[in-house]
Amino acid sequence: MSTYNFTISDSALRSACEFHNIDISDNEDEMILFAIRGALPAAEGISLLDYSDHTKFESEHLLQRVKVNYYYPRCVIGQWLPSERKIAIFPASTVPNLKVVQRNKKKKHQFNCMQPGFYNYRKGQHSGSNSGFQPHRALRLQSKITFRRANFTLQNKQPVIDYGPSAYIGTGNPGDNIHCARNNTRTTKVKALKGQDFSYSFCMSDYYSSYGCQVIVGCPEQYIPRGQKSGNWNAWEEFIGNVYDHFAKEQQNFKYLLIDSFNMQKIAEATSTDIDLIKVVHGSSGPLVKRLQEGLQKMRKSSTGKPYYSGTIDGDFGANTAKALIQFQKDMHSGKAYGYANEATFKSLGMSLATPV
Numbered sequence: 001m002s003t004y005n006f007t008i009s010d011s012a013l014r015s016a017c018e019f020h021n022i023d024i025s026d027n028e029d030e031m032i033l034f035a036i037r038g039a040l041p042a043a044e045g046i047s048l049l050d051y052s053d054h055t056k057f058e059s060e061h062l063l064q065r066v067k068v069n070y071y072y073p074r075c076v077i078g079q080w081l082p083s084e085r086k087i088a089i090f091p092a093s094t095v096p097n098l099k100v101v102q103r104n105k106k107k108k109h110q111f112n113c114m115q116p117g118f119y120n121y122r123k124g125q126h127s128g129s130n131s132g133f134q135p136h137r138a139l140r141l142q143s144k145i146t147f148r149r150a151n152f153t154l155q156n157k158q159p160v161i162d163y164g165p166s167a168y169i170g171t172g173n174p175g176d177n178i179h180c181a182r183n184n185t186r187t188t189k190v191k192a193l194k195g196q197d198f199s200y201s202f203c204m205s206d207y208y209s210s211y212g213c214q215v216i217v218g219c220p221e222q223y224i225p226r227g228q229k230s231g232n233w234n235a236w237e238e239f240i241g242n243v244y245d246h247f248a249k250e251q252q253n254f255k256y257l258l259i260d261s262f263n264m265q266k267i268a269e270a271t272s273t274d275i276d277l278i279k280v281v282h283g284s285s286g287p288l289v290k291r292l293q294e295g296l297q298k299m300r301k302s303s304t305g306k307p308y309y310s311g312t313i314d315g316d317f318g319a320n321t322a323k324a325l326i327q328f329q330k331d332m333h334s335g336k337a338y339g340y341a342n343e344a345t346f347k348s349l350g351m352s353l354a355t356p357v
Contacts, residue, residue, distance in 0.1 A: 038260055111150075144173050
């Protein structure tokens with residue numbers, strides 16, 4: 001098996017929540033949505049598996065860690081039924097598409113990249129009005145998030161976008177909904193990517209439409225071009241059908257866990273508590289969040305003498321805690337910020353994460 005392959009399951013997702021101080025006790029009887037940035041379906045013997053095998057609810061699915069390239073869907077978005085301990089996986093993207101950014105007349109730094117965290121969505125229409133482009137039933141962002149914006153540049157006439165630690169990071173609700181990627185059978189043709197050892201037969205490639213929204217490969221059936229048919233390529237129809245018509249028919253609100261594949265693989269393979277895997281992120285709650293808030297409240301800005309955090313010590317990592325943490329990290333790391341707190345962050349606040357997960 002490839003060293004980049006890992007198994008995603010109910011137990012792995014529960015471990016991810018524990019390591020990230022995320023409480024799902026109120027959501028055990030609901031569908032929880034999750035996304036893994038930089039991952040695709042995988043199987044032993046080939047690099048990538050026909051993703052239609054992963055859209056069925058099973059106890060576990062095999063994934064492969066891949067590099068996000070902002071051109072092709074290189075993420076998965078999943079549906080998790082904690083009460084049944086089952087998950088389904090759908091090919092997706094959690095980052096903007098470079099082709100879309102390049103064509104857009106807006107300023108090229110206005111395209112969001114949602115940062116890992118635990119967020120809130122609600123059933124609703126995308127794009128929010130009947131006059132919008134291809135309005136369809138979807139999931140609408142209901143909470144403030146932590147997100148990055150980065151400058152769009154050309155290098156050797158090729159578009160480049162960078163969402164690294166030096167890129168702008170802030171909080172708010174930019175309307176990054178979960179909707180279809182607006183694919184059809186012509187834009188989901190499989191192609192081999194140059195320089196990457198993927199199976200030609202199963203490599204998902206080509207266009208997806210996103211300015212920063214979370215998108216699932218496929219298209220609502222009413223927008224499929226005449227003469228074409230829905231099929232295994234149309235993961236969106238199965239995803240949204242599960243949400244509206246089947247497994248979550250009566251549910252209105254959905255939690256959404258976003259994590260990158262490197263951390264997810266480490267957590268899935270962890271055999272004991274590893275302090276390096278513990279993080280406090282947007283949407284975390286509990287004692288470690290309280291300690292973070294207390295630490296940020298005690299620390300003073302050199303420019304004003306005021307505390308970084310002046311809100312309530314409530315143990316809930318929301319927008320105010322995120323803003324305080326971001327500013328503290330920028331001051332400590334020459335303008336670089338990560339938007340989450342790990343052991344290094346706690347040490348810089350004069351504390352330690354050495355608390356059982």
